[in-house]
Amino acid sequence: MKLLTGNDLPTGDVVWWTGESWSRHLAEAVDVGDKGDLIAATEVAARRVNVPYVIDAEATPEGPRPAHIKDRIRALGPTVRPDLTLKPADPQAGSWVI
Amino acid sequence: MYKYDEYDASIVAARVEEFRDQVQRRLAGHLTEDQFKPLRLMNGLYLQLHAYMLRVAVPYGTLDSQQMHMLAHIARKYDRGYGHFTTRQNLQYNWIKLEDAPDILAELATVEMHAIQTSGNCIRNISSDQFAGAAADEITDPRPWAELLRQWSTFHPEFSYLPRKFKIAVIASDTDRAAMRLHDIGIQIVRNDAGDLGARIYAGGGMGRTPMIGSLIKEFVPFADFVSYLEACLRVYNRHGRRDNIYKARIKILIHALGADEYARQVEEEFQAVKALGIDPPQAEFDRIAAYFAPPGFEVDAPDTVDRTDPDFAVWLDQNVHAHKAPGYAVVTISLKPIGGIPGDASADQIDVMADLAERCSFDELRVTHAQNIVLPHVRKADLYAVWTALREAGLAEANLDLISDIIACPGLDYCSLANARSIPLAQKISERFADPVRQRDLGELKLKISGCINACGHHHAGHIGILGVDRKGTENYQLLLGGSGAEDVSLADITGPGFSEDGVVDAIERATDVYVRERTPGERFVDTYRRIGMAPFKEAIYG
Numbered sequence: 001m002k003l004l005t006g007n008d009l010p011t012g013d014v015v016w017w018t019g020e021s022w023s024r025h026l027a028e029a030v031d032v033g034d035k036g037d038l039i040a041a042t043e044v045a046a047r048r049v050n051v052p053y054v055i056d057a058e059a060t061p062e063g064p065r066p067a068h069i070k071d072r073i074r075a076l077g078p079t080v081r082p083d084l085t086l087k088p089a090d091p092q093a094g095s096w097v098i
Numbered sequence: 099m100y101k102y103d104e105y106d107a108s109i110v111a112a113r114v115e116e117f118r119d120q121v122q123r124r125l126a127g128h129l130t131e132d133q134f135k136p137l138r139l140m141n142g143l144y145l146q147l148h149a150y151m152l153r154v155a156v157p158y159g160t161l162d163s164q165q166m167h168m169l170a171h172i173a174r175k176y177d178r179g180y181g182h183f184t185t186r187q188n189l190q191y192n193w194i195k196l197e198d199a200p201d202i203l204a205e206l207a208t209v210e211m212h213a214i215q216t217s218g219n220c221i222r223n224i225s226s227d228q229f230a231g232a233a234a235d236e237i238t239d240p241r242p243w244a245e246l247l248r249q250w251s252t253f254h255p256e257f258s259y260l261p262r263k264f265k266i267a268v269i270a271s272d273t274d275r276a277a278m279r280l281h282d283i284g285i286q287i288v289r290n291d292a293g294d295l296g297a298r299i300y301a302g303g304g305m306g307r308t309p310m311i312g313s314l315i316k317e318f319v320p321f322a323d324f325v326s327y328l329e330a331c332l333r334v335y336n337r338h339g340r341r342d343n344i345y346k347a348r349i350k351i352l353i354h355a356l357g358a359d360e361y362a363r364q365v366e367e368e369f370q371a372v373k374a375l376g377i378d379p380p381q382a383e384f385d386r387i388a389a390y391f392a393p394p395g396f397e398v399d400a401p402d403t404v405d406r407t408d409p410d411f412a413v414w415l416d417q418n419v420h421a422h423k424a425p426g427y428a429v430v431t432i433s434l435k436p437i438g439g440i441p442g443d444a445s446a447d448q449i450d451v452m453a454d455l456a457e458r459c460s461f462d463e464l465r466v467t468h469a470q471n472i473v474l475p476h477v478r479k480a481d482l483y484a485v486w487t488a489l490r491e492a493g494l495a496e497a498n499l500d501l502i503s504d505i506i507a508c509p510g511l512d513y514c515s516l517a518n519a520r521s522i523p524l525a526q527k528i529s530e531r532f533a534d535p536v537r538q539r540d541l542g543e544l545k546l547k548i549s550g551c552i553n554a555c556g557h558h559h560a561g562h563i564g565i566l567g568v569d570r571k572g573t574e575n576y577q578l579l580l581g582g583s584g585a586e587d588v589s590l591a592d593i594t595g596p597g598f599s600e601d602g603v604v605d606a607i608e609r610a611t612d613v614y615v616r617e618r619t620p621g622e623r624f625v626d627t628y629r630r631i632g633m634a635p636f637k638e639a640i641y642g
Binding site for chain 2: 007050051077078
């Protein structure tokens, strides 16, 4: 599957395209197929996202899993500061990245 | 410490308002990201893996307690309660909001700080010896020279768009604590036979994907020619440095292509033209600057003895405290490398503790080191126990300076969008593997440096043991290097062979240290043994 990701312009937060808007949670990301670049162009023009790009991901029972470790770290947060990730209460969250 | 004059204050204030306007135009959609990116980079604002990152300049690594408190305040108010001290003696915040950036810069300006020229293809923050003004072995304080270069290079119109970034280091002792010869230009302040101070100039050093050691291009430049000579060095680079290939754009590539002698000849020729412009400041201006760096009022009769009764304190004293040029005083290095911790990170509370200690016990001065530690440069020996006690309460009393757990590590793939592999978890595993303080001290001075990509922000080429993280088909892989040094015995490390997994490289390091313990002669450091016996025994142990 293909996911569209970028950063929120005012805050810089990592965001994912949900089909209608942008979410900070990877679990809400949807497969954009071959429409990623088109959606990105529209959203950039509307200043709803900054530097968007399309990534490869795998659909899993737990939700989308980016193919590359860099995007998995982007999705979760720094592996060395679990308290600053999106899943601070989940001690196993870091192992999902690896 | 240097204090802003009205020119410094006005240009920094003007830059804050200019950037505020640029941010507003970006948020309003009047600037595209392509248009805005070079503007934000000129103000130290990157877009990293999770958020915007702001790099704040600490000129030649020197700051006072008010500035340090401000760094803590910004960490609390605008970031997530901590900062990361870098190998360029700067500080980075990892969770900055674009909309907050102008206010942050405005707050920094109130304490004479900024983020100007901490990015971009310009002359970056001038780095220096963290013991400047305190070291027993320096011939003069190098910081007035560095400050002069800061003023010369700030907003220099001719050098705002160089082929690539440009880094300068200034030292004034034969002991190199600033990795001087691994800079684009390295400067050692020396005395000539007549007793005059001047600059010995090295050029073309650097790390990155093509590491090189700087070549001596001028034995002695008198103060009267100092700025003109540097101007000539930059002009020749600006004229001939490659702009067609980012990987070949640094001055080291130019000097390698021309040869150091030819580069020096062209600089000399250019210098004759520059000198006629009359840009060198008069001695009185240097003296004005130097007056800001006058030694503080050291007590004449400060006690020169220290009570070593507490064994833990004695260990810290031996490891983290250095000789000071003033009797009764000492230089304290605060390790930001707790076992299992993140190299260079400090919480806002810890930053405040260090600022308070500087105000009370170090004539209001602190230094950031390129090894990502903090220095209290002027501590009375009589205050050392109280300082250590306060540091211990704040989790800042790790007695591991220059030992294997005093690891330099770049932010790596946990934060950096350029990285290929994580650096910090590896640093944590290594420090935990070698946590035993007795074992660390037995291994002695061992500088371990980790970079998460070929850009080498973690100085892996200059590590007695260096580690380079690479991306091997989507998996983190680590190359091991041995034999580098960024000190006065400068050398570039050699790659041992095929790379390792994260756990594998920790094991490999342990096998390398076992070889050292087996083969060392009395007084030999790890790097000395490596240089004497060569790679083969290490390679056999690591891969055998």
